[in-house]
Amino acid sequence: MKFLDQARVFVRSGDGGAGSVSFRREKFIEFGGPDGGDGGRGGDGVAECVAGLNTLIDYRYQQHFKAKTGGHGMGKNRAGGRGADAVLKVPVGTQIFEEDGETLIADMTEVGQRVVICKGGNGGFGNAHFTTSTNRAPRRANPGLEGQERTIILRLKLIADAGLIGLPNAGKSTFLATVTAAKPKIADYPFTTLYPGLGVVRSDDRELVLADIPGLIEGAHEGHGLGDRFLGHVERCRALLHLIDATGEHAGKDYKIIRGELAAYGAGLAEKPEIVALSKIDAVDADHLKKQRERLKRAIAAAGPETHDRHPAPLLLSSASGAGVREALRAVFDAIEAQKAYERASEAEGPWTP
Numbered sequence: 001m002k003f004l005d006q007a008r009v010f011v012r013s014g015d016g017g018a019g020s021v022s023f024r025r026e027k028f029i030e031f032g033g034p035d036g037g038d039g040g041r042g043g044d045g046v047a048e049c050v051a052g053l054n055t056l057i058d059y060r061y062q063q064h065f066k067a068k069t070g071g072h073g074m075g076k077n078r079a080g081g082r083g084a085d086a087v088l089k090v091p092v093g094t095q096i097f098e099e100d101g102e103t104l105i106a107d108m109t110e111v112g113q114r115v116v117i118c119k120g121g122n123g124g125f126g127n128a129h130f131t132t133s134t135n136r137a138p139r140r141a142n143p144g145l146e147g148q149e150r151t152i153i154l155r156l157k158l159i160a161d162a163g164l165i166g167l168p169n170a171g172k173s174t175f176l177a178t179v180t181a182a183k184p185k186i187a188d189y190p191f192t193t194l195y196p197g198l199g200v201v202r203s204d205d206r207e208l209v210l211a212d213i214p215g216l217i218e219g220a221h222e223g224h225g226l227g228d229r230f231l232g233h234v235e236r237c238r239a240l241l242h243l244i245d246a247t248g249e250h251a252g253k254d255y256k257i258i259r260g261e262l263a264a265y266g267a268g269l270a271e272k273p274e275i276v277a278l279s280k281i282d283a284v285d286a287d288h289l290k291k292q293r294e295r296l297k298r299a300i301a302a303a304g305p306e307t308h309d310r311h312p313a314p315l316l317l318s319s320a321s322g323a324g325v326r327e328a329l330r331a332v333f334d335a336i337e338a339q340k341a342y343e344r345a346s347e348a349e350g351p352w353t354p
Contacts (some may be wrong), residue, residue, distance in 0.1 A: 003195035005156040005233070007059035014042025014067035014083035016121035016144025019129070022075030023137070034131055036073055039123030039144045040080030043067030046087050047115045049108040053091035054198060056156050067118075070144055073126040080123055088117075090154060093236060097153040105152065109159070117152060121145035155232070158196055160211035162332050163237035165262075167254050168215030170243045171279035173197065174319040176212040179329060184212060196233050203329045208336060211237065216261050231265045239273040239335040241328065244296060244314070246278045251292040252299035259303060273335040276300065277315040277328050289316070 017039025024032030045067055065088060071080030090096075096105040096115065106115040124142030131138060164172040173184040180199025197212040214230050234240065242258060244251050255276065262269040278296065281289055296314045315331065317324030 003055050004057045004060055005055070005158075005196075005230070007056045007154045008063065008151065009059055009088065009154060010064045010149070010151050011045035011086060011088070011117050012064075012066045012149040013045045013086070013118035013120040013147035014069045015147050016040070016042050016123040017070035017072040017080035017083075018143045019124035019126035019141030020073035020075060020078075021127045021139055021141045024076075031136075033136065034127040034138055035075055035077045036126030036128050036141055037075070037078040037080065038126050038129065039073045039142075040070030040082045041123050042070045042120030042144065042147045043083035043085040044116050044120045045118035045148075045150070046085050047094075047096055047106065047108065047117055048087050048089055049092055049094065049111055049113040050089045051092070051111045053089065054158070055091065056094070056154055058089070059154060067120055067147065069147075070120065070123045073123070073141070077126075077128055079126075083120060085120075088154075091156060093157050093159040095155045095157060097155060099151040099153065101153045101155075118148040118150050121147045157236050158198065158211050158233045159209070159236050160198060160233075161208035161237065161336050162239045162241055163211045163213050163234045164241050164243060165213050165216065165234065165258060166243040166279075167245065167248075167258065170215065170245045170254075171319055172212050172215070172243055175241075175243065175279065175317075175325070176210060178319040178322070178325060179203075180210060182212075196230055201329060203326065203333065206333050208333065210241075210332075216258055231261070231269070232267075234262075234269055234272075235267050237272065238339040239275065239332055241332055242274050242276045243279045244276065244292075246280050246284050246289055246292050246316075248292075250295055251278060252295035255296055255299045256303075273339055275315065275328065275331045275335060277317050277324070279317055279319065281316045281323065282318040282321045 019039050020036035022036040024035050065086040067086040068083035070083045073080050090108055094108045122145045124144045127138045127141050166172055173186050176182050176184055176199050179201050182197055182199035184197045199210050201208050201210050213233055244254050248254055315324055315328050317328050
């Protein structure tokens, strides 16, 4: 299955059914009178959040959705039926925007959540509705109202507890494959990962969803590389595991590049709890590893006291040998639990009221 996290969709609700002009014509009934029924309401254009989806690939093949027209009224005071809705099934984490891509309509975060995008048109009145004391035989009925039409933007932001970030070829996919049952593509060249991957981590009777974000490069927030397209998936993560390649030239510079991109993107990414780790430690000698760790420590300290307090000393791990992997997972679990406790405390306090 291919990953698609953005789609442009046209939605139109159904027109209302027309009212009926009809008169009773039963035998032996002298004054039959009008009996035209009302038209039915047109179907709505609805977005529904469902389980079992993690991509918007369905909207790669169909971009136009139209609800059914309401049934027309009939004689004997029979009203028309309501038109069927046009239902857009979306995965959890989908945001619905206006055509401008900036005005948020809805944020679908729970399974079963439904949002009406376009309301169906009301059905027209039949001639029985227009009967008065002076007009006993009206010969007019209303047509149904037209439905609404709208072009929307669907944008998926994966809901994961933790996200893997770092430069291309930093070992993120290998780490995901090591700690989960996910099978991402792994190769020894940059930008092997073209789409975010998800996996479930189970450790010490605890469980979390881990997202592998495609590699970021300098200028990602401006559209360079692949990172600008997928930085939005990091917004929903409670904690970040920042992997830095120990075989690189300068671990401190690599760290600063990613931190700069998170801060430039905004949306609170730079303030998220972060665990920093040097990966691929099995591929370097002890002296080079020591230099890289010292460079990384200086880069974290230079980021400011707040950043230093929030991001402790870097960990050392190797996904190939398994060294340090369990310690990194425990640090991620602890950061997520601390973040959840902070969120619960914030909700308990509530807004200040006089």
